[in-house]
Amino acid sequence: MTTQQLVAQPLRSVDRGLWIAVGRSYRSEARKLRRPSTVVAVGALAALSVLSTVLTFALADDGPPSAPGGSDALLPPLPALATPAGLILGFRLASTFTGLLLLLLCAAMLATEYSQGTIRMIFMRQPRRVSWLAGRMGVLLSLLAVALVGAFVISAATAVLMAQIRGVDTGQWWTGEALRRAGRDYLNVLLGTTCFAIAGTALSLLIRSTTAAVLVAFAWTGPLEHIIENAWPDAIKYLPGLVFANISRGGDSIAGYRGPLLLGSLYAVAVAVAALTSLARRDVTA
Amino acid sequence: MIAGVSYGAERRAEAVAGPTTRGGARRSLIGMNSSTQERPGRRQPAFPPGPGSARAADPAVDLAADRAASRATQAADRAADRPAEGADPTAIDVRGLSKRYGRRTVVRDLDLRIPVGAVAGFIGPNGAGKTTTLRMLLGLVRPTTGQGTVLGRPLAEPAGYLPRVGALIESPALYPRLSARRNLESLALLAGQYHPFWIDEVLDEVGLRDRADEEVRSYSLGMKQRLAIAAALLGDPDLLVLDEPTNGLDPMGIRLMRELIRDLAVRDGQPRTVVVSSHLLAEVEQICDWIIVVDRGELAYQGPPEGLLAADAARVTLRPEHVDDVGMLADLAAGLGLTVERAGDLVTAVLPAVTGPGAAETLGRPTRPPAPGGEDDDPQHLLRALLADLNRAAHAHGITLVEIAPNRVTLEERYTGLVARGTGRLMGDAA
Numbered sequence: 001m002t003t004q005q006l007v008a009q010p011l012r013s014v015d016r017g018l019w020i021a022v023g024r025s026y027r028s029e030a031r032k033l034r035r036p037s038t039v040v041a042v043g044a045l046a047a048l049s050v051l052s053t054v055l056t057f058a059l060a061d062d063g064p065p066s067a068p069g070g071s072d073a074l075l076p077p078l079p080a081l082a083t084p085a086g087l088i089l090g091f092r093l094a095s096t097f098t099g100l101l102l103l104l105l106c107a108a109m110l111a112t113e114y115s116q117g118t119i120r121m122i123f124m125r126q127p128r129r130v131s132w133l134a135g136r137m138g139v140l141l142s143l144l145a146v147a148l149v150g151a152f153v154i155s156a157a158t159a160v161l162m163a164q165i166r167g168v169d170t171g172q173w174w175t176g177e178a179l180r181r182a183g184r185d186y187l188n189v190l191l192g193t194t195c196f197a198i199a200g201t202a203l204s205l206l207i208r209s210t211t212a213a214v215l216v217a218f219a220w221t222g223p224l225e226h227i228i229e230n231a232w233p234d235a236i237k238y239l240p241g242l243v244f245a246n247i248s249r250g251g252d253s254i255a256g257y258r259g260p261l262l263l264g265s266l267y268a269v270a271v272a273v274a275a276l277t278s279l280a281r282r283d284v285t286a
Numbered sequence: 287m288i289a290g291v292s293y294g295a296e297r298r299a300e301a302v303a304g305p306t307t308r309g310g311a312r313r314s315l316i317g318m319n320s321s322t323q324e325r326p327g328r329r330q331p332a333f334p335p336g337p338g339s340a341r342a343a344d345p346a347v348d349l350a351a352d353r354a355a356s357r358a359t360q361a362a363d364r365a366a367d368r369p370a371e372g373a374d375p376t377a378i379d380v381r382g383l384s385k386r387y388g389r390r391t392v393v394r395d396l397d398l399r400i401p402v403g404a405v406a407g408f409i410g411p412n413g414a415g416k417t418t419t420l421r422m423l424l425g426l427v428r429p430t431t432g433q434g435t436v437l438g439r440p441l442a443e444p445a446g447y448l449p450r451v452g453a454l455i456e457s458p459a460l461y462p463r464l465s466a467r468r469n470l471e472s473l474a475l476l477a478g479q480y481h482p483f484w485i486d487e488v489l490d491e492v493g494l495r496d497r498a499d500e501e502v503r504s505y506s507l508g509m510k511q512r513l514a515i516a517a518a519l520l521g522d523p524d525l526l527v528l529d530e531p532t533n534g535l536d537p538m539g540i541r542l543m544r545e546l547i548r549d550l551a552v553r554d555g556q557p558r559t560v561v562v563s564s565h566l567l568a569e570v571e572q573i574c575d576w577i578i579v580v581d582r583g584e585l586a587y588q589g590p591p592e593g594l595l596a597a598d599a600a601r602v603t604l605r606p607e608h609v610d611d612v613g614m615l616a617d618l619a620a621g622l623g624l625t626v627e628r629a630g631d632l633v634t635a636v637l638p639a640v641t642g643p644g645a646a647e648t649l650g651r652p653t654r655p656p657a658p659g660g661e662d663d664d665p666q667h668l669l670r671a672l673l674a675d676l677n678r679a680a681h682a683h684g685i686t687l688v689e690i691a692p693n694r695v696t697l698e699e700r701y702t703g704l705v706a707r708g709t710g711r712l713m714g715d716a717a
Binding site for chain 2: 116118281
């Protein structure tokens with residue numbers, strides 16, 4: 001675009017609608033992502049997938065493929081890796097950790113806007129707070145989608161490499177069914193991690209403290225939910241962190257898939273409504 | 287009464303830029319680009335660039351025309367967003383503004399009226415409610431009660447006026463891991479005011495263009511403060527709200543900031559209102575032509591500084607050439623309606639409070655029919671006239687004065703007395 005064209009652009013200084021505000025927020029937040037920490041975060045996501053894939057292949061034993069393509073087993077047996085699900089099994093198994101990582105990141109990032117005081121600069125520039133958040137989440141989810149594609153590809157490449165090392169037959173990996181399954185798994189991971197991202201963002205908006213938000217997110221999805229799950233196995237059907245993780249994994253034999261998907265969506269909508277209400281109504285004193 | 291008063295625009299213009307700037311060539315924020323420096327009337331940036339400024343490396347392409355076109359587009363847009371001509375000439379007009387947190391009232395029933403084009407000093411002790419008030423005006427804090435307008439738009443709808451407002455509230459809040467340029471770009475994009483020229487302009491304005499691509503975490507506090515002010519200048523706002531803008535600045539930085547604030551108010555010949563919250567009363571006294579004093583959440587005074595300073599009695603010291611004339615001099619002063627004190631060879635005359643309409647009558651001066659806002663009601667003018675009367679009377683009686691020294695109270699003294707008294711509103715409230 002030439003300078004003249006730039007100049008000719010209508011530069012309205014007053015918003016004309018919520019969608020315009022969302023668009024502005026999207027562009028603004030996207031501009032902020034051009035920094036090393038973004039590369040580090042995306043790299044961490046890819047590294048997690050690679051690590052998961054390497055461990056999946058390296059630690060697989062020779063047991064029977066009891067649940068081909070299933071996700072109940074933490075480390076599936078070697079024959080299961082030769083099924084159509086084997087290509088991105090490592091990627092899928094990493095999704096729980098990806099979700100938790102995203103939960104903590106989102107809880108920290110937005111709360112930091114409050115602790116740094118940058119939130120007031122933002123709201124003085126864009127008083128339509130809900131629109132601003134929509135744009136911000138749009139950028140975050142766009143980045144997540146792209147980062148997950150990258151992690152997906154790297155994980156698949158690693159799986160091919162590891163299959164050669166472990167002597168896994170990859171004949172079923174490139175069938176139509178395998179590719180459809182891969183696409184479905186990608187969408188499940190994206191959906192599950194999106195739920196984690198919404199929960200983390202909501203937590204930070206409600207708590208407004210970086211340390212407290214991260215601690216609560218970590219304590220709840222880390223020790224607390226798993227302690228409850230150990231005492232009550234059906235907790236996997238109801239507790240939000242476990243439900244989101246279940247969506248990412250594409251369901252399991254205990255909770256199935258549709259139940260967690262429905263409940264997870266309800267959880268996500270509920271926390272989003274609470275967060276948006278807080279965002280729109282609470283004073284900014286940071 | 288503030289309606290119709292042209293607050294200090296001429297005075298500021300003369301003090302800062304000289305008469306040629308009034309209604310003359312636009313005094314752009316740019317001022318730094320080689321191509322634009324050739325324009326007559328362009329101002330230099332308030333903060334000088336450091337060594338190695340990127341100005342010298344600017345491309346040879348003359349972007350001045352583009353910038354002018356860009357500005358014209360922006361001006362047209364802004365004009366469309368402004369209320370119609372002839373509307374209320376107040377930049378801020380709010381009434382009954384209150385904020386309660388639980389049972390604690392932070393701001394109580396505040397009525398604020400700041401004329402368009404004023405440089406308003408917002409002063410008060412810590413905890414007086416200054417920042418909360420500014421936050422309410424900026425849509426960050428929801429008022430418990432109160433209504434009014436900011437730049438002609440309802441206070442309850444900040445989205446209507448905030449695009450025309452630039453603000454710095456408390457400490458500079460910036461992303462430490464982003465460069466200065468990236469910080470500004472993200473803010474400009476957020477408001478729909480992004481243009482690469484404008485980023486460079488505001489960076490030039492605060493003298494940070496040569497370090498614009500460094501991460502903000504490497505900046506000193508003063509540089510961060512300047513960058514935050516650059517952020518406030520984005521979009522060429524009609525109303526600038528600066529909360530403690532000199533925090534973290536060294537003496538030279540404070541002086542330059544003062545010049546910048548003065549200049550902002552007169553730039554382009556278009557009315558721009560600046561609200562400055564500060565604890566540096568000397569600074570406020572030098573740059574502001576409108577003062578708002580709040581104490582414990584309540585309005586203590588608002589109006590021109592002269593009204594605040596003249597509301598208390600001022601003292602004038604008179605010293606005759608011959609000690610023998612002290613008695614006659616005292617009688618002459620008393621005859622003019624002044625309270626007189628004698629001490630040695632000095633006569634101290636205490637002037638009555640003079641401010642606002644009718645002040646001339648207060649001083650017992652024969653006046654022409656007063657024009658609202660005219661010099662007959664100007665306390666400074668009245669005081670000068672009274673001093674001339676004293677001098678004339680002494681001369682007429684053969685007394686030669688070797689000293690006639692008005693000991694006016696300073697803003698700091700007046701403010702200290704006002705806040706210490708805690709009595710709330712002044713009699714001389716000009717609003």
